[in-house]
Amino acid sequence: MAVAGCLFIFNFKIIIYTLVFFIIWTFFIIIGKPEIIKLQNQWQKNYSLSQDYIYEISAVNIIVGSSMATRMDNDFLPNNYYNLSFGGGGVLTGLEIIKRSKKTPSNIYLEVNNIFKEKDSDLIARLFYPVLWKIKKYVPSLKAKYQPINIFLSYLKSTFGKSHEEHINEQKNDKIYEMNIIKHIINYEKIVLDCDKELSELKKLVQYFEEKDTKIIFFEMPIDEKLIKTKKVTLQREIINTHFVNDWIPLPNNRKYVTSDGIHLLYKSAYLYSKIFISEAEKLYDI
């Protein structure tokens, strides 16, 4: 990209037209403030969510976790909470982003279900690319969520997309559920947790935040009953309890919730659990 950019001095017309397009687009973003309700994929969601956190969000309660915790949509949470969980990502990525953005939240909630997921170094490198990440703060049209295609997709979604009621009434697809639950049971049982590196990183990050007076609280997202006593769930819980003395949000009553595939909550259940989560979290730091 920049090779072309650097050489454009040789073709003024192209650079002038590009500048015009870019300036018009930037003004449209600044003045029009388009609402982005649809992003293209989970990696872009992760990227955009992180950029929002780095540049815009001042919440003091941050949730970090995997795709399981992403179900607690930021729309379900009060303004002083922000969910920095990632599809395909995990706790370590979230903690690293908070650390690098030089923010010190009062409380960080760590989802335990996939706590030893490897850090997403690519995402972190993209977010904090030297110089560029500072520029993006002041030029909104360079942020991922303001990609032209996202504006188009958001328009389509607001015009033709599912209504709120349709989301609430989202039903489990039995075939997909059956196929996935069997896979999860097998994977959760045969898991070999080789997590020394991730555990040591987690300890360092927890220590870093605790030194800055940030409270670290663990929690588990509800899962299908068939998975509750599997090796992965018990082993992870055991490791966390052995190495950390932090508080926990009380474990959820898994029977109350419905998942699409054994581990990801359906919309209604996610909404319900978000409310319970907030109420338990409030109780915890009120004490």
Add this chain to the structure above:
Amino acid sequence: MLFNSFPFILLVIITLVLYYNRFFGAYQVPILIISSFTFYAYSQPYLLFLLFVSASINAIVSYKVYLEKIIKKKKIYATIGVVFNLLVIIFFKYGPLFSDILDSFNSFNGIGEFIRTIPLPVGISFYTFQGISLVVDLFRDNPQKHILNRVNYNFKKHYFDTLFFISFFPQLVSGPIVKAYQFFPQIKQKYFKDIDLDVAIKFLILGYFLKMVIADNLKDQTFWMTYPYFQNYSSLTLLTLLFGYSMQIFSDFAGYSLIAIGIAKLFGYNLIQNFNFPYISKSFSEFWTRWHISLSTWLKEYLYIPIGGNRVKEIRLYINLYVVMLLGGLWHGAAWSYMVWGGYHGSLLAIEKYLMRFTKSPSIHFINIFKIFIVFSFVTFGWLLFKLPEFEQVILYIKTILLNDGARRIDIILNIFIYSFPVFIYHLNYYITQFQKGKYYLNKNYVYAMLLFLIISNSGSSGVFIYFQF
């Protein structure tokens, strides 16, 4: 080092400044060799040793071929060169295939394990093929078609020229595969005033657009084609994903090739066009004159024609086609699926050749479009063997398409069509241009400006070029 990374951009700028500096005019080739070695060694410096040794041996052997007057001896040197290059590619690329066999013999205990730990050197399939091209072209050289400038030619010059030819960084890791007879005559001092910057820049913009906007965005959609995720989706979603992958692989590789050609042009070198609107092909044989042209012409010139080409009996012709396509498939990697992919295309070519004897369809738009659709569908179906590394997964993907009991993902389908649309327009524009000569509607400054604007504002997350793995 990726073409879309800042270290690469810096390398190109520094190299350009030194290259066209009048104080270094006599050192243009060494400057490009140093830059190419820096480019290659950036992430895995130890692999540079193999590239250097391979290029050096090719330089020595090819110089012997060039000097030798007795045809018999010339042939021996050329054979040594070809065998050396084949051994290098077989050992590093196909070693893991043989390691399992070695493991079954007690006396070779541990050797198989050792072979599996050897990394696959990036670009090995490309630079060994260029090495073969060098020795063969010099063997075939004749007074009418000189490859080398014979005035004041000596080993030192040949050595540097060969290092340059094999390692020239725009084409080193993913082609286009350059043939010696195309490249060596271009080696001479270049002047900035002679460079067609407008054309070079347009190549770069189009290449980066195809890679960063189309391929990188499609990559995040076609991720769901991987095992086990694809099992969750409906037939329509799976077919659209396959269509999206077809667009992605074209944009990724054609984008890379255009960037390589554009950068080479900045240094005054013309590389062979690697893609010529392949998805408008009306036949499978036409497809192979438009897709990865540098590989298909290499296979044609150095394999298909030497084993007889079209000048053989009918049965032998089909066998030749099949062998070339099987080896072409295997060139992509040491996996059965690549061989099956080669066999699949070999079969399509053979069947087409056979049927062509009986039918001759008129060139009517409607029929042409139908043919394009058929060729595109078969080619796209074949990409499944590229995307899924295990043959069992390919079978499962097809089964899942037939069962149609997964979820329909409208968002994925929509994204794929949005990002495939520019590729469709790109081909359509060319198709229309064929009938309205000289009217290339997209060759406008504001079109390129729009592409550049989209590169800045709508790029996907940067991904490794698909053809790096080959």
